[in-house]
Amino acid sequence: MDGNYKEIIKRHYDTLASKMNVDKVVMHLHNLNYLTDDMKGRLDAERSRITRSRKLLEMITSKGRISFTSFRIALIKAGDLLLAKELLEDSKQLSGKQDQLERSKPLVIDLDKSEEKSEFGSDNTSENGSSQRSMINIGNNCFVVAKTYKGELNVHIRQFEETKAGRLFPTKKGVVFPLPRWALFMNLEPDISDCLKSYSELESEQCWHLGGGVYAKINSEYPTVNIRHYWKPDDAEQPVPTKRGVMLNKFRLDNLRDAMEKLKEFVPEIEDAVPCMYGDDHMNQEGMLRCPECSPFDYEKYC
Numbered sequence: 561m562d563g564n565y566k567e568i569i570k571r572h573y574d575t576l577a578s579k580m581n582v583d584k585v586v587m588h589l590h591n592l593n594y595l596t597d598d599m600k601g602r603l604d605a606e607r608s609r610i611t612r613s614r615k616l617l618e619m620i621t622s623k624g625r626i627s628f629t630s631f632r633i634a635l636i637k638a639g640d641l642l643l644a645k646e647l648l649e650d651s652k653q654l655s656g657k658q659d660q661l662e663r664s665k666p667l668v669i670d671l672d673k674s675e676e677k678s679e680f681g682s683d684n685t686s687e688n689g690s691s692q693r694s695m696i697n698i699g700n701n702c703f704v705v706a707k708t709y710k711g712e713l714n715v716h717i718r719q720f721e722e723t724k725a726g727r728l729f730p731t732k733k734g735v736v737f738p739l740p741r742w743a744l745f746m747n748l749e750p751d752i753s754d755c756l757k758s759y760s761e762l763e764s765e766q767c768w769h770l771g772g773g774v775y776a777k778i779n780s781e782y783p784t785v786n787i788r789h790y791w792k793p794d795d796a797e798q799p800v801p802t803k804r805g806v807m808l809n810k811f812r813l814d815n816l817r818d819a820m821e822k823l824k825e826f827v828p829e830i831e832d833a834v835p836c837m838y839g840d841d842h843m844n845q846e847g848m849l850r851c852p853e854c855s856p857f858d859y860e861k862y863c
């Protein structure tokens with residue numbers, strides 16, 4: 561993978577050097593601790609954007625410190641979505657790992673139309689102003705649910721359980737995504753899937769900050785991605801995991817990817833949702849530090 565990745569960077573060298581939003585990419589790589597203060601200092605000392613870009617690409621291809629995934633995440637965070645996408649597509653071609661497996665279609669329940677509506681009647685339009693748009697099963701009663709609560713539309717990945725009578729009810733095990741957070745998750749999902757495929761080769765735990773207190777993690781011990789809300793008690797140095805989360809294996813993650821596409825039909829607002837970090841108020845680091853999605857705890861980065 562790493563050898564391939566250097567080859568891919570070389571292929572896209574000119575485009576990356578001329579087009580990438582280098583200052584933001586550097587800022588994100590530095591925040592994520594992939595660039596040391598010294599490395600960042602040397603980059604900042606470059607006078608022009610293009611020489612700074614070249615220097616960064618040189619650092620990336622010559623040192624093992626920055627992985628393909630982290631570089632892509634930095635590109636995505638910097639708003640260079642197209643570049644990040646091209647790199648990923650190229651890497652798939654090069655590794656010849658195009659996964660063409662036909663997957664069974666996840667069960668879709670459109671609550672506005674389906675007979676199932678009565679099943680979720682109490683949730684669908686309740687007095688507290690919540691209403692549910694759709695539920696997509698991604699395996700073992702884990703559902704992607706779009707739901708409005710107190711006027712705000714969120715997407716949930718939530719574990720349901722079944723009563724003896726076969727009635728489904730939601731549990732506390734789940735993750736909540738306001739739409740901008742969901743938009744970021746959709747951007748990062750290819751990286752997460754890619755990483756899960758070769759989880760056993762990971763040298764260290766991989767972590768993606770999805771926004772707010774929500775993180776996705778993969779380590780070399782288990783073939784799963786753990787997506788979970790974290791919170792930081794006042795006396796704790798680091799955020800701690802809560803029970804609000806889901807573990808997804810490859811099967812569920814594949815279904816989740818299909819569900820992301822399917823969900824756009826029921827929730828067209830998703831197409832317009834933009835991760836907060838692309839906003840004008842995030843152009844500098846201070847803006848990000850003030851944003852509860854980007855800096856949920858009282859310090860910059862936890863990953």
Ligand SMILES: [Zn+2]
Pocket residue numbers: 836837842848851852853854855
């Ligand atoms: Zn933000």
